[in-house]
Amino acid sequence: MNEKTKPSAVQLAYADILSKVTLLGMVFLGLGLFIYVFELRPSMVSAATVSEHWHMRASEYTQHLQTPNGWDWIEHIFYSDILSYASIIFLSMGTIGCLIVTTFAFFKEKDRIYTAISIAQVLILLLAASGIVGGGH
Amino acid sequence: MKLCWVTHSKTKNLTLSFAQMQEIIRRFAMKLMASGLFVLAVTLPSIAQAQELAASEPTSWWVWLVSLFLFTFCLGMVAVVAGVGGGVLFVPIVSSFFPFHLDFVRGAGLLVALSGALSAGPLLLRKGLANLKLALSMALMGSLSSIAGAAVGLSLPTNVVQISLGVTIIFIVAIMLMAKKSDYPEVKKPDALGQALHIHGIYYEESIKEDIPWQVHRTPVGIFLFLVIGFMAGMFGLGAGWANVPVFNLVLGAPLKLSVATSVFVLSINDTAAAWVYLHKGAVLPLIAVPSIAGMMLGTRIGVKLLAKAQIKSVRWIVIILLFLAGTRALLKGLGI
Numbered sequence: 001m002n003e004k005t006k007p008s009a010v011q012l013a014y015a016d017i018l019s020k021v022t023l024l025g026m027v028f029l030g031l032g033l034f035i036y037v038f039e040l041r042p043s044m045v046s047a048a049t050v051s052e053h054w055h056m057r058a059s060e061y062t063q064h065l066q067t068p069n070g071w072d073w074i075e076h077i078f079y080s081d082i083l084s085y086a087s088i089i090f091l092s093m094g095t096i097g098c099l100i101v102t103t104f105a106f107f108k109e110k111d112r113i114y115t116a117i118s119i120a121q122v123l124i125l126l127l128a129a130s131g132i133v134g135g136g137h
Numbered sequence: 138m139k140l141c142w143v144t145h146s147k148t149k150n151l152t153l154s155f156a157q158m159q160e161i162i163r164r165f166a167m168k169l170m171a172s173g174l175f176v177l178a179v180t181l182p183s184i185a186q187a188q189e190l191a192a193s194e195p196t197s198w199w200v201w202l203v204s205l206f207l208f209t210f211c212l213g214m215v216a217v218v219a220g221v222g223g224g225v226l227f228v229p230i231v232s233s234f235f236p237f238h239l240d241f242v243r244g245a246g247l248l249v250a251l252s253g254a255l256s257a258g259p260l261l262l263r264k265g266l267a268n269l270k271l272a273l274s275m276a277l278m279g280s281l282s283s284i285a286g287a288a289v290g291l292s293l294p295t296n297v298v299q300i301s302l303g304v305t306i307i308f309i310v311a312i313m314l315m316a317k318k319s320d321y322p323e324v325k326k327p328d329a330l331g332q333a334l335h336i337h338g339i340y341y342e343e344s345i346k347e348d349i350p351w352q353v354h355r356t357p358v359g360i361f362l363f364l365v366i367g368f369m370a371g372m373f374g375l376g377a378g379w380a381n382v383p384v385f386n387l388v389l390g391a392p393l394k395l396s397v398a399t400s401v402f403v404l405s406i407n408d409t410a411a412a413w414v415y416l417h418k419g420a421v422l423p424l425i426a427v428p429s430i431a432g433m434m435l436g437t438r439i440g441v442k443l444l445a446k447a448q449i450k451s452v453r454w455i456v457i458i459l460l461f462l463a464g465t466r467a468l469l470k471g472l473g474i
Contacts, residue, residue, distance in 0.1 A: 005265050005339050005340055005341040005348055006265065007262060007263060007264075007265040008269070010269060011262050011263075011265075011267075011268075011269045012262070012263065014262055014269060015258065015259040015260075015262035015263050016259070018255060018258050018259050018262070019258075019259035021255075022252075022255040022256055022258070022259070025252075025255070026252075026256075026434075029427050029430060029431070030427075030431070032423065032427070033423060033424075033427040033428070033431075036423060036424075037199070037202070037424075047198045047199070047202075047424055048198055050198065050422060050424050051197075051198030051201065051424070054236065054237050054238060054241055054422060054424075054425070055236050055237070055238055056238055057238055057240055057295065058238070058240035058241065058244070058291065058415075058418055058419050058420035059240075059291075059418070059419070061238075061419060062418075062419035067419055069417075069419070070417050081423060084423035084427065085421070085423050087423075087427075088248065088416070088421060088423060088426060088427070089416065091248070091251070091252065091255070092248075092251070092409055092412050092413060092416065094255060094409075095251075095255075095405050095406055095409040096409070099406075102269070113333075113334060113335070114270060114273065117273050117274065117277055118273065120277060121273060121276065121277055121280065121406065124277070124280050124281055124284070124410060125280065125406070125409055125410055125413070127284075128280075128284050128409075128410045128411075128413035128414060129413045131413075131417040133284055133288070133414070
């Protein structure tokens with residue numbers, strides 16, 4: 001690889017954050033499921049109850065079992081199934097975090113077009129994460 | 138480097154070189170993958186039968202958890218060798234043969250595809266094989282449409298989604314059979330939008346030890362196609378590599394390796410957008426999503442090591458047949474047959 005083919009500073013910054021977030025995310029996923037499956041903490045909905053209802057549609061499932069909606073799960077974070085769920089949320093936040101870093105990196109390089117595209121992308125993902133668009137039942 | 142193994146029962150020394158040890162491990166891994174394929178082919182009908190019995194004779198949840206992990210592990214190995222994304226295999230096959238509702242399978246499918254993209258991402262970026270500007274330009278519209286696709290998919294009746302999924306999977310099989318590839322497409326002149334967005338670059342092609350300059354054309358067409366792809370990916374919970382790569386390569390004119398690598402980023406952004414809709418609608422269950430992610434990621438790691446020695450064509454054919462069967466089953470399920 002030479003200077004011409006070397007990835008840009010922005011790309012390398014994205015890669016650095018992405019590798020850290022992904023590694024942490026995988027660790028949380030494993031820990032979360034371990035705690036849930038081996039019942040190291042009480043759960044809101046036990047694994048056995050989940051298996052009795054996982055043939056249902058998601059909307060029917062959440063209504064039937066009264067599982068938390070949108071961001072309401074935060075209040076119940078110390079339940080094992082919610083902890084496991086939170087680890088999935090962390091992984092889903094990973095891309096947003098990387099894009100925020102990328103936005104600053106493009107801004108530093110005075111690349112207006114990609115600063116604007118990155119900001120727009122972050123806003124779209126934050127909109128999806130907020131649950132305003134297509135979220136909740 | 139030599140390793141000395143001394144057995145306790147005998148005084149004979151077995152001396153193996155490091156290369157010989159590697160070969161033994163590779164052969165073992167090949168047998169493991171072949172066993173994985175055999176397991177998939179033989180147990181799928183049994184799993185389907187178990188699914189039908191599940192209503193009257195509930196199987197312990199942990200049996201499904203372990204089965205799902207092992208199944209996605211085999212799928213991950215096979216997916217890499219066959220050159221197919223794990224996401225596109227996961228949804229049709231798991232929804233056909235496990236007792237989970239299609240909503241939860243699609244939610245897990247998006248996360249499986251997302252996790253694969255997140256793990257592959259850093260290396261591809263550091264090697265300069267993926268291009269962030271190319272990815273961001275296409276992902277912006279794709280992420281919007283994937284949110285819409287996810288919302289629509291979770292609102293439609295299940296049988297409509299099943300039928301659409303079945304048709305889409307059969308269409309994907311057709312693309313896999315017919316799509317051409319171009320290692321280094323010729324782009325004589327970039328279009329105005331591509332130039333304005335500075336979508337061009339140079340990457341180092343290791344296989345020929347050369348710098349490959351590249352640029353794109355038909356950028357507006359590409360953006361429109363990514364809108365369509367994003368919608369489908371969100372609706373069906375599929376990774377979209379099967380569509381992203383041909384659009385980058387054949388429509389926009391990006392080199393094949395760059396297309397494959399950059400597709401990973403578009404996938405990570407679009408799938409993240411759609412995954413949030415599934416999360417908020419309660420269509421993600423950790424008991425299904427986490428073992429699937431773990432199994433698929435471990436399987437793909439092994440699959441990458443097998444890639445050099447595997448008989449890719451045979452494995453690819455098996456995967457195509459598997460996908461066709463799963464797509465047909467989804468279609469028949471949706472039609473109530």
